[in-house]
Amino acid sequence: MASAVSVVRTWPSACRFGTATRACHVAALRAQYDALVIGGGHNGLVAAAYLQKGGVNTAVLERRHVLGGAAVSEEIIPGFRFSRASYLLSLLRPHIYRDLELKKHGLKVFMRDPHAFTPMLEEGLGGQPPRSLLLGSDMEQNMREIGKFSEKDAKAYRAFNTYLEKLAEAIHPLLDSPPVDIPGVTQGPLRRRLAALKTLTPLIKTGLKLGKNIPELYELITAPITKILNRWFESEPLRATLATDGVIGAMTSPSNPGSGYVLLHHSIANSARAHGAAIFTEQEVEQVLVGPDGCAKGVLLKDGSEVHSRVVLSNATPHITFKKLTPQDSLSPEFMRAVSEIDYTSPVxxxxxxxxxxxxxxxxxxxxxxxxxxxxxxxxxxxxxxxxxxxxxxxxxxxxxxxxxxxxxxxxxxxxxxxxxxxxxxxxxxxxxxTxxxxxxxxxxxxxxxxxxxxxxxxxxxxxxxxxxxxxxxxxxxVPPDLERIFGLTGGNIFHGAMTLDQLYLARPLPSLSDYRTPIKGLYLCGSGSHPGGGVMGASGWNAAMMVLTDLRRG
Incomplete structure (x- = not known):
């Protein structure tokens, strides 16, 4: 996913990350915790680390024999270790990397420069090799590479990068915060309204950063990526290379509205354990336990045992969380119909x-x-x-x-x-x-x-x-059904749900469900199906943990 947003891309050491994610049963699974996290993917582990760091006694329950979710590393061919379902670490939020001291806990990051290579299928001219496009952090070298196809594009590329970086920087406050609490701002007692007004702060910060560029951001997130790229460039290899970031992981084409946002959009277990979180593999959750008062009170494991807790966080997709793990009589038919309409179409x-x-x-x-x-x-x-x-x-x-x-x-x-x-x-x-x-x-x-x-x-x-x-x-x-079966990715969708305009920000995963809380009190979403969505960034886990900590303090 070569991106024009970041000038350098990073690569996690799959070997070291994989080693770091092998869980050890250093302690027996207890019957009671303050918080339980369903699923040991990267967002679940981020949430667990922050909860434990905040004084909430937390356990992570992972179905598979190894942690990491879709970002796991495994030796699937003797002597060869693969990041099985993901392969780049370009979106990890910097504050998470610092807060959880991931470097100290074994996350080794390799910087890739250059980061994009697009070879051509063509006959070489004058006996020379076919042309190719190589992009990295050296802007002068980028311009020389692009100049092989278009001198006009070479001159425009610097300004294009500045344009994208400016817009990407502006939305950072939105990634690191829950969406605006619309019900809180518009209804309820005055005290709640005043508290909910604070959720407007990230939106205001983004607006101030954008200033007169607000229309540019609106166009980028709603327009087909081809509309944007055609305005800037004329050479097909450059446009196609950049367009891949608008469609990667999505069943969409560069000419479909909203593909521009995906372009803009583009070791944890040890840290959680170091803060005191208990992490268990081969512990499959059968059902979320809901008490007579309608509140989550823990989980039922596949082996029939119960583990109780004050809160439960699900790192599974919304489909699995509500259709398979939650008692159906605890959720309204209207809500379940809405859950059924979430788009998980995958092309990968x-x-x-x-x-x-x-x-x-x-x-x-x-x-x-x-x-x-x-x-x-x-x-x-x-x-x-x-x-x-x-x-x-x-x-x-x-x-x-x-x-x-x-x-x-x-x-x-x-x-x-x-x-x-x-x-x-x-x-x-x-x-x-x-596919x-x-x-x-x-x-x-x-x-x-x-x-x-x-x-x-x-x-x-x-x-x-x-x-x-x-x-x-x-x-x-x-293939998509394999990604679903092995990693729990509904529909094989690597983002836990399509990153389309109707499933982003206030509408992720549903317009009625964007603040990580669910209709069942004490049950939260913390995976990529919640805001801000897919990618190995950890922001969903961080935001969910902050929401849980706030609710627990309020009692």
Whole structure:
């Protein structure tokens, strides 16, 4: 997900992060805690750390044998460690990194510079390699790279970055705070109204930062990304490279309204444990316990045992939280209908590949000694020669067919962290779009379908980097139903719900449910299905924890 917003991208050490997320049963699970967190994904762990730090005795209950949720690292092929469902750490909120002392607790972050590489499929001119686009923090070098395609775009790129960075900086207060408490401001006793007015502060800060640029932010979050990019640039490789950030992880095309926001939008367990939180794996929650007073009082585990608490935080998707974990008679039919309407459509298939040598791209051939080049550490955009290529891939996915020429975003984290693979070998993550949850005619994916799609992806990589297919020593193909089954991502959606305009800020996940509280007192959402949404940023966990601490103090 190469972004024009941040000039440097980061990469968590999957090996060290994975090691950090292996939970130890250092103490027995007790029958009573102040707070229980369902799910040991990154937001659940952030919430647990802040609650425990705030003096709330907290336990995390994770269904799988390992912590981390969709950001987990696992050795799925002997000797090769993969971040199975995610691969970049570009959105982690800086204050969380500092507050929880994540560096001290084992989170090693690798800075990627350059961060985006887009090779072309074309015949080289005068015997030269095909052209490519390499973007990083060096603006002068970026302009030279873009100038290979358009001198006009090269001159415009600096101003475009300034434009995006200004808007991104302005919305930071909104990411680190719950949405405005509309019911509190508009109804209820005066005391509540006065307290609710404080929730307007982040919105006011954003407005003051934006000033006369408020219309620009409004346009960016509502317009198709193509409208924005076409105004700034004329070269297709640059527009397509930047457009990928408007559609990554979303079943949308660059020409659909709202794709501009996704462009703008773009170790924890040890810290939680260090603050005293109890963390348990292989503890699957069967149901949230609701008392006669209608308040959450703990959870029922799959083994039949009960664990009681004052509050329960769910890091699961809203669908799982309310449709599977909450007693249905505790929620109104109207609310359940609204929950059923949340959009979880996903276009993503993640392919994890173990290779015995570096890919050798025609557009930037490998060094004779096999040393990785700057482009190997990037998000490598394949089939991104033009926006129309992305549009065509989207249209096929919407028709229930995996894209014949899929949009590919490829990363090789072992270039920066050699501990992830045996000497001379590498781990390759391929984020692919567009693949539907159900195939044409409502048919479920079969192993043959997975194999066929993976082969198609590898054929395309082979065209850019001949010899890639011969370097493969193992693979894992995770289509949307696999992402749902393994990681609890409803619909296979990596963001816990589509990041569309009708499911953001005051409407995430529902207009009636945006302050992390639920209709059941004492039950909260803390996952990416709540504001501000997906990405490995931890903001949902932080905001939810702050809300819980406030409520507990009030009694």
């Amino acid at each position: 298939t993640k392919i994890n590949v173990a290779v015995d040598r570096l890919p050798n791209f025609l557009a930037m051939p490998n060094a004779a000694d096999g040393t990785p080049g700057p482009h190997h550490q990037c998000s490598i955009h394949l089939n991104c020669e033009s926006v129309e290529v992305l549009e065509a891939a989207y249209r096929e996915g919407k028709q229930g067919r995996p894209s014949a020429r899929p949009m590919l975003e490829m990363c090789i984290p072992s270039v920066l962290d050699p501990t992830l693979a045996p000497p001379g070998c590498h781990v390759v993550s391929v984020f692919t779009q567009f 539907p949850y159900w195939l044409e005619g409502g048919r479920a994916w079969t192993d043959q379908d997975r194999e066929q799609f993976a082969n198609s992806v590898f054929d395309w990589i082979e065209r850019y980097a001949p010899g890639f297919k011969g370097s493969i020593v193992g693979k894992e193909v995770l």
